[in-house]
Amino acid sequence: MNAIIDTTLREGEQTPGVRFSLVEKKQIIDGLVAVGIGEIEIGISSSLISCPPNLIDYCQRVHPKLICSLWCRCNKDDIRFAATIRPDILSLSIPVSDILIRDKMGKDREWIANRLTTSIDQAKRMGMPVAVGFEDATRAEKSFLLRMAALAECHGALRIRLADTIGTSTPQEIIECVSAVSVILKRCEIAIHCHNDLGMATANALSALENGATSADATILGLGERCGCTSLEELAGILKLKKNIPFNLKAIRPLSRYTAKIAGRIIPPNRPLTGEDIFTCETGLHLHGLYKNPATYEPYPPETIGATRKLVLGPKAGRRAIKAHLEAQGHRVAGVIDERKLKSIRSFLASNSLNDPA
Template structure:
């Protein structure tokens, strides 16, 4: 499947469905509404608000909330191919009902005790039921697509297309894909007229890379969750996928400045910490105290920054510590309005700064720099 630079790319956030399946994670109704508001503010193309079943009592409230507060927001429900679930999901009037069917023999036989023909028949009937119930758009997800027989997976896809589905989501359910195998998986569906989507798990740390690869090689839709929340090792990280698309590939018009605040809220509510060095949203990713890097950043921030921190609501923090060089110290003195010593004095000050930073095991603050520079 060839790359297409002009092809539209869209993101599905599934934090409220896949993300809440993380062990120990539960979002109450207030938090779910806040997540929806945050995602709408980012400009996410589709918000998957949960699993269509009557036991999920928040769904009707969330569906009404989106229609009332964000009437232009596309939202969906994940749904098993069961008539009762389909009818319930349709009653909530989502923008899309996303039906899921196992594609691998392992899942069909071991989990459901069913065969391939059963899945084909059930998929056709379920799509017809959803459309007959008034669902405006039906999506089909092939569970465990990365371990399915390619010919059978394509047969499922063609059956879904014929029955009226508009989208096919391919799930790497146990996170075994690499970018290369994602490309090969997408090639199985060459000629299929439905829009393709990719849903990647992170069991081997490849979810974000696999999602981006899928979007580069034919997929229109990429799934992600805030902080990469999800079962086992989680899913593609929304913050990484959005930032790479916008800042490196000039795709999409997502509002990245809202990512840090939304991510911190979800981290607090889910009990998941955000590492200071976490890509895109970590507190320390724009901090630097390495002499040669500081020299480059002072000359031109692009030397050691892939994008302007302000684009994701962050700020640059140039530190003075155990690795500080002469140029960074000179710049710090100028910023503090302190006189520049002669060459020997600058050398002595550099040694004192480095020594104190090593002793304190941290970078020094402005007051400590001032005291060292003005003391005899």
């Protein structure tokens, strides 16, 4: 199980205003390998795009164990081009919802079914392992989605990716979709591709993985169309910390910061796993617990992700936190701090906060 398939170089680069150079893409690949990602979707199959051949060659030389997949339309010329650069997996994509089939493609269901099988057959004749991505799977009519999944498996697809293309599904809806498809499959793996339009992408990806999917797409910083996709940092973090899947979380922060820099993005200070201030605390009640045992108010040790704890004494600090801080600095504090002293100290801290990296 790959658990996470990174698609920063394909879906992530579809973010408006984001464009990575070849050198930057290689740096991103190096960072993803350091995290422990086993498969990367390196881009789109097209003779008009120069990066994929260079990236496949780079990965084969530098990261020979890494699986390189390539996104591809169900288009004869694009499939033919893919065969010239030999990705490890060709990910054919086709819409399955009526609104996309009718209004985007101007076709009908039979045309889509025929195009799918013809494209899989062509790719396999050219010697490429095939995965199939069903665009807008969560809005597809169920019986047609199941028919398409059965056709894909029958013609030799090794994986079916279900996309929540407009990002409006809930975890329960994702579970129902994955479960329905998994019932009819005999050998095909199931992957999930979630968008974040209602803020549910990571939760939806995890729900899929817990209910039959073997992999989920993710992007660094959650980059992607509109509100983006499943966040690589969040998904890798929860899979490591809750499922013990061996991702190297210490490699995530430098990779995220590098990607943010070249993508022109700012990482919010409270962003999960990558924010600068996620181990900073000022609240009195929490400070008291943290001084005694950091596990009282921290979900995991900051060292897990290469971060540093910072306990901030400010006007919200309580008596015990102030006393603990002073004693940690080598000052002896007799008895309790009375109300008058507490107000005086808080007034001082309001304008002169004392930071204690602990």
